[in-house]
Amino acid sequence: MQTQEPAAPFVWPFEDASRAPFQVYTDAAIYAREQERLFRGPVWNFLCLECEIPNPGDYKTTFVGDAPIIVARAQDGSVNALVNRCAHKGALVCFKQRGNAPEFNCVYHNWTYDLTGALTGVAFRKGVGGKGGLDADFDFSAHGLERLRVETYGQMIFGTFSQETPPFRDYIGAELCANIDRVFVKPLKVLGYHSQILPNNWKLYAENNKDSYHASLLHVFHNTFGVVRPNMGGGVKISPNGWHHLSYTVRNADSDDAVGREKVRSLKESYKLHDARMMEHRLELGDLTTNAIQTVFPTLVVQQILNALAVRQIVPKGVDRTELVWTILGFADDDAQMQELRLQVNNLVGPAGLISMEDGCVGGWVQQAAKADPQAMTVMPMGGRGVEASEGSRVTEAAVRGFWRGWRALMGV
Amino acid sequence: MNATRLEADLALRQRLEDLYADYVHAIDDDRLEDWPGFFVASGVYRIATRENRDLGLPLNLMYCDGRGMMEDRVAALRTANIYEPHVYNHAVSALRVTENETGTIRARSNFSILRTVNGGETSVYACGRTYDEIVEEQGLLRFRERLVVLDSRQIDTLLAIPI
Numbered sequence: 001m002q003t004q005e006p007a008a009p010f011v012w013p014f015e016d017a018s019r020a021p022f023q024v025y026t027d028a029a030i031y032a033r034e035q036e037r038l039f040r041g042p043v044w045n046f047l048c049l050e051c052e053i054p055n056p057g058d059y060k061t062t063f064v065g066d067a068p069i070i071v072a073r074a075q076d077g078s079v080n081a082l083v084n085r086c087a088h089k090g091a092l093v094c095f096k097q098r099g100n101a102p103e104f105n106c107v108y109h110n111w112t113y114d115l116t117g118a119l120t121g122v123a124f125r126k127g128v129g130g131k132g133g134l135d136a137d138f139d140f141s142a143h144g145l146e147r148l149r150v151e152t153y154g155q156m157i158f159g160t161f162s163q164e165t166p167p168f169r170d171y172i173g174a175e176l177c178a179n180i181d182r183v184f185v186k187p188l189k190v191l192g193y194h195s196q197i198l199p200n201n202w203k204l205y206a207e208n209n210k211d212s213y214h215a216s217l218l219h220v221f222h223n224t225f226g227v228v229r230p231n232m233g234g235g236v237k238i239s240p241n242g243w244h245h246l247s248y249t250v251r252n253a254d255s256d257d258a259v260g261r262e263k264v265r266s267l268k269e270s271y272k273l274h275d276a277r278m279m280e281h282r283l284e285l286g287d288l289t290t291n292a293i294q295t296v297f298p299t300l301v302v303q304q305i306l307n308a309l310a311v312r313q314i315v316p317k318g319v320d321r322t323e324l325v326w327t328i329l330g331f332a333d334d335d336a337q338m339q340e341l342r343l344q345v346n347n348l349v350g351p352a353g354l355i356s357m358e359d360g361c362v363g364g365w366v367q368q369a370a371k372a373d374p375q376a377m378t379v380m381p382m383g384g385r386g387v388e389a390s391e392g393s394r395v396t397e398a399a400v401r402g403f404w405r406g407w408r409a410l411m412g413v
Numbered sequence: 414m415n416a417t418r419l420e421a422d423l424a425l426r427q428r429l430e431d432l433y434a435d436y437v438h439a440i441d442d443d444r445l446e447d448w449p450g451f452f453v454a455s456g457v458y459r460i461a462t463r464e465n466r467d468l469g470l471p472l473n474l475m476y477c478d479g480r481g482m483m484e485d486r487v488a489a490l491r492t493a494n495i496y497e498p499h500v501y502n503h504a505v506s507a508l509r510v511t512e513n514e515t516g517t518i519r520a521r522s523n524f525s526i527l528r529t530v531n532g533g534e535t536s537v538y539a540c541g542r543t544y545d546e547i548v549e550e551q552g553l554l555r556f557r558e559r560l561v562v563l564d565s566r567q568i569d570t571l572l573a574i575p576i
Contacts, residue, residue: 191471191472192461192470194465194472194474194566196568197568198570218495220495223493224492224493272488274481328472346473347476347486351474351572352474352573354489357494360568
């Protein structure tokens, strides 16, 4: 009888992060290690927005890696992040997506937890007729829901399993915090949700967001319809450790709002776009930035595309499946006209987005091709081999290499 | 209900059945250029999700305000957007006229879509309901408003072709 040899431990096959083996997208053992080392490691995982749970008792469910999470606001206003798994038999304590509740009851055996996750009740704890029930020394305080540490930044709620995770501001650094401060400048409101099931490993989408090189090559809507404003500047900012990034485009200072609209209009006439309303941009953030795509390692994207504001959460669903959850935002004080503009601009992004739908399928194409040769490697040579920021050019893969630096550091490979 | 009224209702119902069949045939046969013509010039087309509607949230997956935007969407699919070739097979059912007063017809229907990608795998892609406003224009029934509400918020891979 043949015995299965134990799998050799995974070793990064190249001297730096400018190559990555296809195995990282296809290997179930690596996926399992990510759950332990990465998602339960010293990272801030996006959970939800403050405006989604404004009142005591409000809750929302989400995921950190494979772990189901409840985010709940307690009576004292504090935000609690709890693993959504009963301490008794492990059933989901909360199976609704959102709501308001005074406490959480596991329906299986009616164990009850308060909004901070403390176990407050066990059905038949004293048994029936003096028989059964809990032993006298059963310790309620040792059987609460597992808690995550929570921090709020820029109206976003983050959670971490690790005691080592630095404060959020230090985690991404002041330079990248500045973009969150710039975009989420007023109280937010949710305009809606949608999600995409991507037929690929979660890291392919994480890389895609950091890959400013692909944007004008894969997404050709702008070029095809001539709706590119001339003289656009921009660049890529990267946190010193490489983990987080910001890719941004700034339009020329001479194309103020009215002129910018005029240019779109004139291009509309010479090209084929019948109605350019979705390309309009009302300057609202006090600068000329038209696009800002920011990542917070490992799974958050903060988006400003014209007036389309959103957060995207990457949720792994197995080694070759990912749910991309879009939360589309506006400001609480938007008037009807502004809301209509945001709804129009959202034609550009999302699962049906005219400039983003390709991202839904391109990862799947890598996934399909990667499977056959786990040892073969992707090549990321654009803009050198390091993780330096880039001013004036987005033709670089530095932020993608930065992602792999972070991934390797946490995975210990 | 008198016999004349019943006859008129049946005739309308038959015309609506034809409209809904012609609409899905145009999409399923990849005659997307014909799609905007099912709407009046100022017609509104939206694909939303049940989740957002239930929460009272205004977001759409696809939103065309006027035929021009529909034509732009089709032109983008033909010339700019990149995705694996795929075809829909719509099944439309439970068509019901909910209102028929003062020249405007309101109707709802259920639908499901089987999607076949690259001539290969067929899978259930979407199901939901349509809530429509239909008017008669030059002897033809056209949509003034078509709201498609998907039962699921999850789109498998991407949503390129209208529903």
